[in-house]
Structures are given as C-alpha cells and as structure tokens.
Amino acid sequence: MPENSPDIVLRDLTIGYGGLAVVSGLNVRLPGGKISVVLGGSGCGKSTLLKHILRLHRPISGDILLGGHDMFSLQGKALHCLKQRIGVLFQDGALLGSLTLGENVALPLREHTRLRDRAVREIVRAKLGLVGLAEFASYYPNELSGGMRKRAGLARAMVMDPDILFCDEPTSGLDPINAAELDQLLLELSRRFSMTMVVVSHDLASMRVIADYVVVLGDGRSLFQGSVEELEKTEDAYLRRFLDRMAQERDEPRLTMPRLDPSMMKIDCSQHLAGTKAVD
Amino acid sequence: MSRQGEATLSPLAALGRVSLGVVNEMGAMLIFLFHAFRLIFSSLGQFAKTVRQIYFIGVKSVIVIALIGLFTGMVMGMQLYFALSMFGADGFLGSGVALSMVRELAPVLTAIMVTGRAGSAMTAEIGVMRISEQIDALETMDINPMGYLVSPKLAASIVSMPLLTAFFNLIAIFGGWLTGVLLLGANAGVYWNRVQSSLDWDDVSGGFVKSLVFAVLVCTVCCFEGYFTHTRKGGVGPEGVSQSTTRAVVTSCVLILISDYVLTSLLW
Numbered sequence: 001m002p003e004n005s006p007d008i009v010l011r012d013l014t015i016g017y018g019g020l021a022v023v024s025g026l027n028v029r030l031p032g033g034k035i036s037v038v039l040g041g042s043g044c045g046k047s048t049l050l051k052h053i054l055r056l057h058r059p060i061s062g063d064i065l066l067g068g069h070d071m072f073s074l075q076g077k078a079l080h081c082l083k084q085r086i087g088v089l090f091q092d093g094a095l096l097g098s099l100t101l102g103e104n105v106a107l108p109l110r111e112h113t114r115l116r117d118r119a120v121r122e123i124v125r126a127k128l129g130l131v132g133l134a135e136f137a138s139y140y141p142n143e144l145s146g147g148m149r150k151r152a153g154l155a156r157a158m159v160m161d162p163d164i165l166f167c168d169e170p171t172s173g174l175d176p177i178n179a180a181e182l183d184q185l186l187l188e189l190s191r192r193f194s195m196t197m198v199v200v201s202h203d204l205a206s207m208r209v210i211a212d213y214v215v216v217l218g219d220g221r222s223l224f225q226g227s228v229e230e231l232e233k234t235e236d237a238y239l240r241r242f243l244d245r246m247a248q249e250r251d252e253p254r255l256t257m258p259r260l261d262p263s264m265m266k267i268d269c270s271q272h273l274a275g276t277k278a279v280d
Numbered sequence: 281m282s283r284q285g286e287a288t289l290s291p292l293a294a295l296g297r298v299s300l301g302v303v304n305e306m307g308a309m310l311i312f313l314f315h316a317f318r319l320i321f322s323s324l325g326q327f328a329k330t331v332r333q334i335y336f337i338g339v340k341s342v343i344v345i346a347l348i349g350l351f352t353g354m355v356m357g358m359q360l361y362f363a364l365s366m367f368g369a370d371g372f373l374g375s376g377v378a379l380s381m382v383r384e385l386a387p388v389l390t391a392i393m394v395t396g397r398a399g400s401a402m403t404a405e406i407g408v409m410r411i412s413e414q415i416d417a418l419e420t421m422d423i424n425p426m427g428y429l430v431s432p433k434l435a436a437s438i439v440s441m442p443l444l445t446a447f448f449n450l451i452a453i454f455g456g457w458l459t460g461v462l463l464l465g466a467n468a469g470v471y472w473n474r475v476q477s478s479l480d481w482d483d484v485s486g487g488f489v490k491s492l493v494f495a496v497l498v499c500t501v502c503c504f505e506g507y508f509t510h511t512r513k514g515g516v517g518p519e520g521v522s523q524s525t526t527r528a529v530v531t532s533c534v535l536i537l538i539s540d541y542v543l544t545s546l547l548w
C-alpha cells in the first residue's frame with residue numbers, strides 16, 4: 001500500500017447513537033487509492049458510518065483503522081497529521097455560515113499552511129473553478145442553492161489535496177450535467193492523486209461510473225461488499241430491487257384511505273375561487 | 281424498601297439528583313473554560329479573531345451602555361438628592377453616586393447588558409453551528425472548534441468588559457451631575473470634589489475585578505450552552521437553540537448577581 005493512499009479497515013464495528021446500534025458487525029476493507037461507494041436505503045446508517053470513521057462519534061464496539069492507524073488511540077501531532085490528510089464533504093455542505101464561499105474554502109489553508117495570502121487566493125479560485133463556482137467566491141452560503149453549497153463543500157473538502165476524501169451524497173440535489181461533471185472530477189482526483197475515496201450515494205448511475213468497490217448497508221448490517229460487476233450479478237432479492245430501482249410488489253393497493261373531504265377545509269375554496277378567473 | 285419509605289425519601293432523592301446535576305454542570309463548565317483559556321494563545325491567527333470579537337462584544341455595545349449608564353446616573357442623582365437633602369446632606373451627592381456606580385451598579389449592569397446583547401448572540405451562533413454540523417466540519421478539518429469559536433470570544437470579553445464598565449462609570453457620574461446639579465441645584469464644585477475625594481483606588485480596582493469575573497462568567501456560560509445545545513434533553517433543532525439561549529441568559533444573570541454578592545463581601 002503506498003503511503004499516500006491508505007486503506008480503511010473496519011473490524012467488528014458496531015456503530016450507533018447513545019448505545020443504540022444503527023449498523024452492527026461491520027467487517028470491511030475499503031481499498032486504498034480506489035473509490036468505494038457506500039450504498040443503502042435512506043436512514044440505513046450511511047452518514048452515521050461516515051461520522052464514526054471521522055471520529056465524531058465513538059463506535060459502540062470494534063475498530064476503525066485508517067492506513068493502519070486507530071484514530072481513537074492516536075494523539076498529539078500524529079492525530080493532527082492524520083486529520084489534515086482527510087477531506088470531508090458533509091451531506092448538506094456544512095459550510096460556515098459566517099464566512100463567504102472563498103473564506104470557507106480558504107479556511108483549512110489559512111489554519112494549517114504557511115502559504116501567503118496570494119497563493120491561498122489562487123488555490124481557492126482554482127478549486128472553486130473545478131466545481132464551477134469561480135464567480136461565487138464572495139457569496140455567503142445562504143445566498144446559494146443546495147446544489148451549489150454541495151459543490152462548494154466539495155471544493156473545501158479537496159482544498160488541502162487530502163489522501164482520503166469522504167463524500168456524503170455528492171451528487172444528490174444536482175442536475176444530471178453537474179452530477180456527471182462531479183463524477184468525472186472524483187474519478188480524475190482518484191486516478192491522478194490516487195486518493196482513497198469513500199462516497200456515500202443513492203445514485204446508481206453515478207455508482208456505476210465511479211465505483212471500484214461497493215458496500216451495501218441495510219437491515220442494520222452490511223448486505224454486500226465487492227466490485228460493481230459482482231454487485232450487478234447478485235441474486236439477492238433486496239439488492240436486485242435496489243439495482244433495478246423496483247418498488248416492492250404488492251397484491252393490494254396502498255391508497256385505501258378516502259381523499260381529504262373538501263368540505264372540511266376552513267376556507268370554502270369552491271366559493272372563493274369561483275368567478276375570479278382572469279381569462280377562461 | 282417499603283412503598284412508604286420510598287415516598288418519604290423521593291424528595292430527598294430528587295434534591296440529591298438536582299445537586300449532583302448542578303455540581304456536574306459546574307465541573308463541565310470549568311473544564312470548558314480551562315480549554316478555552318488554553319487556546320487563546322494557540323496561534324497568531326487568534327489575534328485577528330479576537331479583534332473582530334472585540335468589535336462585536338465591545339464596540340457595538342457602547343451606545344447601549346452609554347444609554348443605560350446615563351439614565352442610571354440620572355435616576356441615582358435624583359433619588360440621592362431627594363434623600364440626602366432631607367438631612368441637609370446634599371453635599372454628599374457626589375460620593376453617593378460615585379461609590380454606588382463604581383463599586384456595584386456599573387459592573388453589574390454592564391455585565392447584564394453584555395449578556396443580553398452579546399451573550400445571547402454567542403449562544404445562538406454557536407448553537408446553530410452545532411445543529412447544522414458546522415462544528416463537526418471544523419473538527420474534521422482539524423480546526424479545534426473551541427479555539428476557533430470560544431477562545432476569541434473569551435479573550436474579547438475579558439478585554440471589553442472592564443472598558444465598558446469604565447465607560448459606564450463615566451457616563452453615570454455625568455448623569456448624576458445632570459440631574460443633581462444642573463436640574464435640582466446641588467453645588468457643582470462640591471459634587472465633583474466629593475466624587476474625587478470619596479473614591480479610593482480600592483473602589484476602582486474592586487469594580488475592575490468584578491467586571492473581569494463577570495466577563496469570564498458570561499462568556500463561559502453563554503458559549504457552553506451553545507456548544508452543548510445538542511446534548512440537552514427537551515428541545516432539539518432550532519427549538520433547542522432557543523431554549524439554550526434563554527437558559528444561557530437566565531443563568532448568566534443569576535450567576536452575575538450571586539457572584540456580585542460574594543465578591544462584594546470578599547473585596548470590601
């Protein structure tokens with residue numbers, strides 16, 4: 001394993017909040033220098049897994065090793081070194097609301113490097129350009145759309161050229177063109193810098209483009225781990241439904257309730273809207 | 281234990297739980313304060329952040345402090361003049377205004393105003409950052425959120441509060457002059473002479489010590505409540521932040537008055 005593309009190993013890992021397990025018994029090795037995609041239904045614990053790998057929460061049991069280091073036993077300078085080699089894109093960007101986009105992206109550089117102001121500004125402009133936000137450096141996060149915030153979050157995550165990049169649903173909320181651009185960017189980053197990437201996603205199209213390795217979570221455990229080809233050939237009923245984007249088969253219709261009775265509305269719309277049409 | 285025994289003991293048990301909770305919380309706040317202090321001088325960048333916070337906590341409070349100070353002094357000048365002139369002692373007006381302001385009212389009222397203006401904003405800001413994962417993001421960028429968010433506020437409070445208190449004193453003594461001398465007709469020379477002669481260095485330094493203690497107290501309580509807003513039972517999300525803000529302001533004000541009593545009995 002080259003030193004700058006560390007493996008991520010999860011050993012007998014059980015994670016959750018307040019002692020309540022969300023995912024248990026994880027035994028996974030996410031290969032270094034490759035893109036691993038974590039798939040799974042909404043609420044199955046993908047973001048939870050990411051937060052635990054990032055040391056934001058303590059696992060209930062088991063170990064997490066990044067390039068052979070246990071984050072929870074590392075201390076002092078070694079811990080700082082490891083943390084500064086990690087970039088993270090949170091599910092909703094998590095940009096600092098009091099800083100502009102440019103300042104947000106510049107923040108890790110200003111805190112951890114000796115770069116001069118001009119160099120910092122150049123790097124920030126370049127990284128924002130990579131995600132198509134070069135003109136928006138002076139905007140505040142709440143002046144942007146959700147997709148733009150997400151892309152800015154990615155710019156911040158990769159501004160330090162990390163060895164490990166975590167992305168929580170990078171393409172959700174993006175239009176198909178931007179999503180495809182972003183997939184290409186992730187692929188390029190991974191190939192050029194042999195970054196280890198862990199990408200959480202529901203986006204099957206994007207998974208098929210970028211994934212070298214896939215982990216599927218569900219039912220409080222890992223349902224599948226392996227390459228995309230192996231996943232495509234799976235016989236497992238749930239995984240097939242997931243991959244074929246198929247709803248559960250039902251014998252009876254689900255919508256059995258009567259529709260809301262208009263006469264129960266506090267405003268009688270049939271009366272108030274009648275006769276107010278501008279043109280017919 | 282019998283049912284009855286339990287019923288007799290349950291208020292005691294509840295009292296015990298509450299006291300343990302309070303002690304626990306105070307310990308947690310002290311540790312929080314210790315870390316915030318430690319990180320004030322952690323890097324050169326802290327200086328710029330502190331200056332920005334001084335602008336927010338100190339400079340932007342000046343107008344409010346001036347208003348409060350002016351009217352407190354004016355009321356004091358008026359009331360003391362009426363009371364003292366009943367005994368023909370209105371010459372002591374200057375002493376009365378100066379001593380009550382410098383020793384008690386200026387530090388306490390300044391601290392309470394800063395709590396309302398800046399303290400509540402600190403809690404809300406840090407609380408919102410907590411619930412929107414911004415603090416987690418700082419953590420993953422290897423930026424210590426305590427050092428980034430809390431320490432500059434602490435340093436700025438320690439710098440701003442004594443200055444604001446001194447400013448309050450000036451304005452309030454001037455306010456006392458406005459009503460006592462200008463409006464009600466006490467002798468101006470006597471007023472200023474009394475102000476000067478009755479104030480010892482002890483009074484001034486005592487007020488200074490109070491304002492320092494209040495600065496640390498207000499900043500610690502307000503930042504602490506925001507920082508740990510997600511661990512509180514009761515409200516989560518925006519409602520949790522609003523509850524934390526309320527709690528921070530109430531706790532700060534109560535602690536200001538309690539510690540004011542303790543400090544007064546220790547200092548003089």
Ligand SMILES: Nc1ncnc2c1ncn2[C@@H]1O[C@H](COP(=O)(O)OP(=O)(O)OP(=O)(O)O)[C@@H](O)[C@H]1O
Nearest residue numbers: 017022040041042043044045046047048049091202
């Ligand atoms: N802070 C928390 N405290 C307690 N439980 C939580 C917390 N955050 C998430 N959970 C629970 O953990 C489970 C997994 O949540 P998580 O956010 O990891 O889902 P996810 O797989 O990322 O879903 P999505 O794809 O919708 O983002 C959910 O059942 C959720 O209710």
Ligand SMILES: [Mg+2]
Nearest residue numbers: 046047091168
């Ligand atoms: Mg998620």
